[in-house]
Amino acid sequence: MSKLCYCDSLKSFDICCEPFLLGKKSPQCALELMRSRYSAYVLRKGQYLYDTCSPKLKNKEDIESINTQVIDWIGLKVQSFSDNEVVFIAYYKVKNEIMVLKEKSLFIIIDKKIFYDSGQPLSAQINRNETCPCGSGKKYKKCCA
Ligand SMILES: [Zn+2]
Numbered sequence: 001m002s003k004l005c006y007c008d009s010l011k012s013f014d015i016c017c018e019p020f021l022l023g024k025k026s027p028q029c030a031l032e033l034m035r036s037r038y039s040a041y042v043l044r045k046g047q048y049l050y051d052t053c054s055p056k057l058k059n060k061e062d063i064e065s066i067n068t069q070v071i072d073w074i075g076l077k078v079q080s081f082s083d084n085e086v087v088f089i090a091y092y093k094v095k096n097e098i099m100v101l102k103e104k105s106l107f108i109i110i111d112k113k114i115f116y117d118s119g120q121p122l123s124a125q126i127n128r129n130e131t132c133p134c135g136s137g138k139k140y141k142k143c144c145a
């Protein structure tokens, strides 16, 4: 049985983000690219993140810092998307604390390929009554809070 993709698509990894990360397919829309970039963060694929950002964001040093990051990404929720914009919430763990990041990502098409162009942080917090992002199935307040 193949495992579910990291990006919350509910598809299996080998037909979802893996072909993008392996360079066998290119994302066709902002949502596919955003999801695959999230999976790249989970798997510490700095090169992929570098390759899929627009020229103005390219910075060689990023590859190394992503590949050696100490945080663990534990979940993604896409909130809304359009042709060039995705709003998402991502959860990550630092030591034993769960943190949340909400961002509006903007994408740009250059020569028929889509790239990540900029991100605008939005405020977010974990609701105490929501299901814990760690995947335990318990309420957050009774789990990792
Ligand atoms: Zn995926």
Ligand SMILES: [Zn+2]
Pocket (backbone or CB within 6 Å): 132, 133, 134, 135, 136, 140, 143, 144, 145
């Ligand atoms: Zn938990």
